[in-house]
Amino acid sequence: MKFVISGFYGLGNTGDEAILEAIIDNLRTNFDNPEITVFSLSPEKTAKEHNVKSVYRAWRRENKEKVRELKSADLLISGGGGLLQDTYPTKFLFGPLPYYLLIVLLAKLCGTKVMFFSQGVGPVNSGWGKFLMKLANLADFITVRDEYSKELLHKLGVKKPQTVVTSDIVFAFQPKEDRACVESLGLKGDERLIAVSVRPWLGRTKQFEQMAVILDQLIEKTGFTPVFVPMEGHHDEKASKDVMAHMKHADKCLLLGNDFTPNQYLQFIGQCKMTIGMRLHALIFSTLMGVPHIGLSYDKKVESLLKRNGMWEVSSVLEEVDEQVLVENAMKILDNHNHYATIVKTNAEELKKEALKNIELLKEKFARD
CATH class of the missing domain: 3.40.50.2000 (Glycogen Phosphorylase B;)
Incomplete structure (x- = not known):
């Protein structure tokens, strides 16, 4: 065809x-x-x-x-x-x-x-x-x-x-082993990583200040290293730098380059203990890789995903973010990592089946004999 x-x-x-x-x-x-x-x-x-x-x-x-x-x-x-x-x-x-x-x-x-x-x-x-x-x-x-x-x-x-x-076709993404993102950071190997995804949104900037508060507290309480993942090139790179400009511990954060492939970002997120993010597909990548996450929902599509993958109870609508609540939720995820990872992995399997249904229905409706 x-x-x-x-x-x-x-x-x-x-x-x-x-x-x-x-x-x-x-x-x-x-x-x-x-x-x-x-x-x-x-x-x-x-x-x-x-x-x-x-x-x-x-x-x-x-x-x-x-x-x-x-x-x-x-x-x-x-x-x-x-x-x-x-x-x-x-x-x-x-x-x-x-x-x-x-x-x-x-x-x-x-x-x-x-x-x-x-x-x-x-x-x-x-x-x-x-x-x-x-x-x-x-x-x-x-x-x-x-x-x-x-x-x-x-x-x-x-x-x-x-x-x-069905579900987003990215749940049927076919991963390929690739450590380019991790290798680009020059890590020693003993760092504990949190993936962070922020984006510009309709001129709103409060989320950058709120994310800065959350990350500063997590660095102080846990010693984890936040790594910003720019899912849309220079737009997210600038948003990431805006967050760091508000942070006390920006020197303890890392920022990935903005020219990696989707698979390379996916593989990197899979190396992290947790994701805190806005971008829908950063959260989908986290789900695919069994990484628990906190979403800041700026759109119904993000909320819909978080409800389907079991992470809505620890997440928030963007306009209703309470920094202290999200810090507590992050600590709860890190302290009970296996529990939340199991929730994510279980729901990811179902979402993958739903994603593959897109192809099955395409074949059923349009494949030539």
């Missing part, structure tokens, strides 16, 4: 690149010699990293190539990840929401079937965004990564295609 994959690819976001790698690896595991084309903002890089064909994703060039690839494809895979949302500005045909839906419309005009794949949906709050979402009814089949996304789709009037709740 021939697949075209459309998503937030080639822009340096570790979570989205992990999604792409998981989709490609699982297509190759389940289909004989699939032909794969990826719409990417860095097509040469994407083609080289994944041994696929890649076309420039934006509208400013290679539009004939997009049409040609879609016309010859058996299926457009739209996803996964949080593509269908208007958190970022949506102006007429500019912004994530119109882009991904127009790709779907173009695929249908080319006579190609469409699957929304392991999607996280929302928020969609603008009137124009809600109107555009009606185009999602063009899809032939939809899987979403949480119940909230399914409910929101129905609320927005997307009812024509069947919608099935």
Whole structure:
């Protein structure tokens, strides 16, 4: 079969690149010699990293190539990840929401079937965004990564295609042994590590001060070494430095480089005793590797994950963070590590089964005889 994959690819976001790698690896595991084309903002890089064909994703060039690839494809895979949302500005045909839906419309005009794949949906709050979402009814089949996304789709009037709740396809990521992150830090070998993931969010900065308080207290109480994991390049690198600027013990923290692969970050998080983080896929990586974690939920997608993997009781909504409570929760996790690791590992197995269901349903609905 021939697949075209459309998503937030080639822009340096570790979570989205992990999604792409998981989709490609699982297509190759389940289909004989699939032909794969990826719409990417860095097509040469994407083609080289994944041994696929890649076309420039934006509208400013290679539009004939997009049409040609879609016309010859058996299926457009739209996803996964949080593509269908208007958190970022949506102006007429500019912004994530119109882009991904127009790709779907173009695929249908080319006579190609469409699957929304392991999607996280929302928020969609603008009137124009809600109107555009009606185009999602063009899809032939939809899987979403949480119940909230399914409910929101129905609320927005997307009812024509069947919608099935699965989980994020990254839970079906195929890890490869790689110690590049650990080796880059020049560790002595006896350090006890806590992975930290922070991100910018709508101009809000209070979380940087709050994270600084939490990390300072954990350093004083436990002697653990916090290591910042920048999941989206220079954006998260700056956010990490903003946290350290508020810390008393910033000299006891480490910051990973921002150019490692998703698999390398995944393997590093697996070396840590705990993760404290905002980024959804830092928490998904932690779940995959059986690492207990505290999430700071800035979005429903993060809350949904934490409820499914058993870590919600020790986590917090971003706007309701109480530093002392989270320090106590972190101490509880470190003191009862095996208990929490077992919870995470058990739920990870179920989430992996749900992630693989995305591929199983794709085969069931679209595989040629």
